[in-house]
Amino acid sequence: MDALLANIDWAEIGLASLDTLLMLGGALLFSVLLGLPLGVVLFLTSRGQLLEHRVVYAALSFVVNVLRSLPFIILLIVMIPVTLLLVGTSLGVAGAIPPLVAGTAPFFARLVETALRGVDRGVIEASQAMGATTRQIVTGVLLPEARAGIIAGITVTAVALVSYTAMAGVVGAGGLGDLAMRFGYQRFQTDVMIVTVVLLLVLVQLLQMLGDALVARYSRR
Amino acid sequence: MIEFKSAHKHYRVAGVERTALHPLDLAIGAGEVFGIIGRSGAGKSTLLRLINGLERPSGGSVQVEGVDVGTLDADGLRALRRRVGMIFQHFNLLASRTVAANVAFPLQLAGHDRAATARRVAELLDRVGLADHAGHYPAQLSGGQKQRVGIARALACAPGILLCDEATSALDPETTASVLRLLDQINREDGLTIVLITHEMDVIRRICDRVAVLEDGRLVESGPVADVFLHPRHATTQRFVQEHEHEDPATAKPDRAPGVRRIRVTLRGDTTQAPLLGRVARETGVDFGLVAGHVDRIKDLPYAQLTLALHGDAAEAAVQRLREAGARVEAID
Numbered sequence: 001m002d003a004l005l006a007n008i009d010w011a012e013i014g015l016a017s018l019d020t021l022l023m024l025g026g027a028l029l030f031s032v033l034l035g036l037p038l039g040v041v042l043f044l045t046s047r048g049q050l051l052e053h054r055v056v057y058a059a060l061s062f063v064v065n066v067l068r069s070l071p072f073i074i075l076l077i078v079m080i081p082v083t084l085l086l087v088g089t090s091l092g093v094a095g096a097i098p099p100l101v102a103g104t105a106p107f108f109a110r111l112v113e114t115a116l117r118g119v120d121r122g123v124i125e126a127s128q129a130m131g132a133t134t135r136q137i138v139t140g141v142l143l144p145e146a147r148a149g150i151i152a153g154i155t156v157t158a159v160a161l162v163s164y165t166a167m168a169g170v171v172g173a174g175g176l177g178d179l180a181m182r183f184g185y186q187r188f189q190t191d192v193m194i195v196t197v198v199l200l201l202v203l204v205q206l207l208q209m210l211g212d213a214l215v216a217r218y219s220r221r
Numbered sequence: 222m223i224e225f226k227s228a229h230k231h232y233r234v235a236g237v238e239r240t241a242l243h244p245l246d247l248a249i250g251a252g253e254v255f256g257i258i259g260r261s262g263a264g265k266s267t268l269l270r271l272i273n274g275l276e277r278p279s280g281g282s283v284q285v286e287g288v289d290v291g292t293l294d295a296d297g298l299r300a301l302r303r304r305v306g307m308i309f310q311h312f313n314l315l316a317s318r319t320v321a322a323n324v325a326f327p328l329q330l331a332g333h334d335r336a337a338t339a340r341r342v343a344e345l346l347d348r349v350g351l352a353d354h355a356g357h358y359p360a361q362l363s364g365g366q367k368q369r370v371g372i373a374r375a376l377a378c379a380p381g382i383l384l385c386d387e388a389t390s391a392l393d394p395e396t397t398a399s400v401l402r403l404l405d406q407i408n409r410e411d412g413l414t415i416v417l418i419t420h421e422m423d424v425i426r427r428i429c430d431r432v433a434v435l436e437d438g439r440l441v442e443s444g445p446v447a448d449v450f451l452h453p454r455h456a457t458t459q460r461f462v463q464e465h466e467h468e469d470p471a472t473a474k475p476d477r478a479p480g481v482r483r484i485r486v487t488l489r490g491d492t493t494q495a496p497l498l499g500r501v502a503r504e505t506g507v508d509f510g511l512v513a514g515h516v517d518r519i520k521d522l523p524y525a526q527l528t529l530a531l532h533g534d535a536a537e538a539a540v541q542r543l544r545e546a547g548a549r550v551e552a553i554d
Contacts, residue, residue: 126313129273129384130327130374131302133295140326144317220316220358 007189012179017199019174022093023165024203027100028158035105035157036150038064039112040138046113050124050134064106072103072164076171096173100164108157115149116142148219155211159204166200176200222414223249223272223382227281230267241267242438244281249431251381254408254415256425256446258461259435265418268435269384272416273305274298286381303331306375310387312367314359320370321346321355327377345373349403365396372403376413383407385417389424401427422465426450426519434458447519451487451526452549466515482531483512484540487549493523497546507539508532528553 038060044050045057070078079099080090087094119142127141143150166177176196184193227244242264249255259265270276271283274290283290285301293301314323321342328338346352349369359367368388375383385404389397405428408415419425425432425446432450433443434457442455453459488497493516502509514527531539540550 120311120313120316122309122311122313123315125275126307126309127326127330129275129302129305129307130330130378131299132330133299136330140330141315145315147317218317220360 005191005195007183007187007191008195013176013195013199016174016176016179016196019093019178020162020165020176020200020203023096023100023168023173023175024158024161026093026097027104027161027165028154030097030101031104031108031157031161032154034101035108036112038105038109039116040142042109042113043116043142044134044138050137064109067102067106068110070103072099073167073170075099075103076167080171091172093168093173093175095171096165096168099171100161100168103164104157104161107160108153111153111156112146112150115146115153118149119145148215151211151214151218155208155215158207158211162200162204162207176203222251222253222286223247223416224284225268225271225281226284228271228278228283229280230264230271230276231279240438242271245440247433247440247443249414249416251414252408252412253431254405254417254429256429256432257416257418257435258420258422258425258432259418259457260420262437263435264438265435266386267438269386269416269418272382272384273302273307303327303378304380305382305384306378306380307384307386308368308371308375308388310390312359312364312371312391314367314370314374316359318358319355320351320357320359320362323359323370324373324377327374331378341377342373345376348376349373363396364392365400368392368396368400369403372400372407376407380413382414382416385415387419388417390419390421397424398427404428422450422461426465426517428520430520434461447489447522447524450519451489451524480532482536483528483553484531484536485526485528485551485553486543487551488525488547489549490522490524492547493525495546497543497548498527498529501539501542501546505535505539505542506533507535509539 042057042060042064045053045060047057067075076096076099079102083090083095083098086098089095123141123145124137127137132140163177165173165175166180168175169178169181176199180193180196183189184196225245225247227246228242229240229244230242232239232241245268257265257268267276271278271290272285274293278291285305288297288301290298290301315326318326324342324345325338328341333341342355343352346355349372351366351369351373354362354366359370362370371388383404388404389400392400401424404415407413408428415428417424417429429446431444432446434441434449434455436457442449442453442458449458450462453462488495498509501507509532510530512528512530514525516525518524543550
């Protein structure tokens with residue numbers, strides 16, 4: 001057994017796991033906080049919706065598309081000045097979170113927009129007929145009705161974030177992906193590679209299971 | 222109560238102007254059950270939505286309780302909509318809320334406190350017969366139950382007007398009848414004005430006092446249901462009535478026999494069940510055969526409409542007698 005896992009430093013693995021979880025948690029939190037309102041605005045300003053506004057929709061849509069089309073590894077570098085401004089450092093876990101958010105918040109916003117499109121138009125009309133304001137429709141109708149879809153979106157976003165964190169090693173953020181890269185790949189320590197990959201796999205599985213369970217819990221169709 | 226004055230509505234679809242509703246005048250009185258019948262695309266949906274401002278008129282005016290809907294700002298519209306309930310073909314309940322929470326929704330929007338809301342919800346659910354289903358989700362209900370929730374929700378803020386958008390079109394005949402009975406009961410007990418749109422003459426016959434027939438955005442006929450239903454003038458109205466009666470126009474055509482006259486006799490109200498035909502036959506010596514007919518009710522009004530073949534020379538006298546007795550008689554040729 002020892003020979004099999006000769007290169008494994010479990011303390012190192014533990015630290016890397018913690019880094020991955022911190023990046024995941026922090027980036028997911030901010031992606032949701034930014035992406036949810038962005039998705040709502042995208043939906044509301046789109047064609048035929050309550051606050052239809054061609055210019056606002058086109059502008060937001062453009063920004064979202066630009067951020068989504070940039071490869072994450074490029075975004076990580078391009079974002080350095082902004083990251084410095086926001087968190088005071090462009091290194092480590094803190095330095096990785098802004099580019100992670102910039103990469104996934106627009107992605108999540110699109111998922112929110114799609115989930116909101118799934119809300120029955122008739123239900124929105126009924127709320128208008130009851131005298132609901134746009135704000136009441138968003139908080140009382142759109143978000144609760146799209147809840148299952150939004151939770152599914154958060155799950156997909158979290159899984160995407162796990163793979164993005166693997167690249168965060170470029171700014172010295174550490175994490176399991178970074179470990180796999182530096183030891184597993186560059187130093188040919190196959191055992192490190194296998195352990196980190198298995199841990200990432202378990203993490204993704206857990207996220208997906210949790211997400212699916214919540215979706216099932218909140219589906220009312 | 223509700224008054225359309227040359228109200229009309231155009232849409233621009235892909236740069237092309239389309240008229241949904243031609244200038245239209247219509248007055249609906251307080252406490253009335255007013256039906257609007259038309260095919261899909263006839264403009265009935267637009268007409269209904271002009272009443273609560275979900276659609277704005279392109280011109281003319283729509284007055285509701287003395288207020289010109291077209292001139293209201295956002296706050297004014299919301300205030301109006303709390304006085305005008307609406308139910309829908311597909312119910313449009315919130316899937317994420319329980320039955321009770323759906324009914325509570327308009328009360329919450331209007332800022333009622335928790336206790337008052339809970340009391341009102343219990344009262345409404347009791348009224349529509351769903352007190353046992355308060356904690357269910359819409360997905361667990363049948364179509365008829367969903368529409369009852371829709372009705373309870375629409376009545377939550379005690380509106381003076383209820384708009385029904387094809388409210389029974391997604392329901393089976395039995396459920397349709399029970400939902401219509403509920404609406405009729407609410408109209409009688411609360412004096413609620415009901416405006417409903419439908420493509421089924423049967424809905425009109427069961428609960429409406431007056432009816433307007435729409436075709437291609439134009440009002441082609443309107444009046445008390447009994448008049449329009451028993452003596453439709455416009456071709457569209459005649460088709461709706463025929464569909465309701467399942468009468469094939471081909472078989473209704475008289476095969477001409479010499480000395481036989483065909484007439485249609487319409488009896489309404491108390492005379493419907495009077496022993497009229499036998500007496501007239503005895504007194505005039507006319508013989509008659511039944512060709513087609515219906516004996517039914519229009520809302521509360523019993524009626525009989527029979528197509529008779531009159532044999533013998535006394536046909537003219539018999540027609541005369543029937544008319545004297547209060548029947549409406551039309552010759553069919």
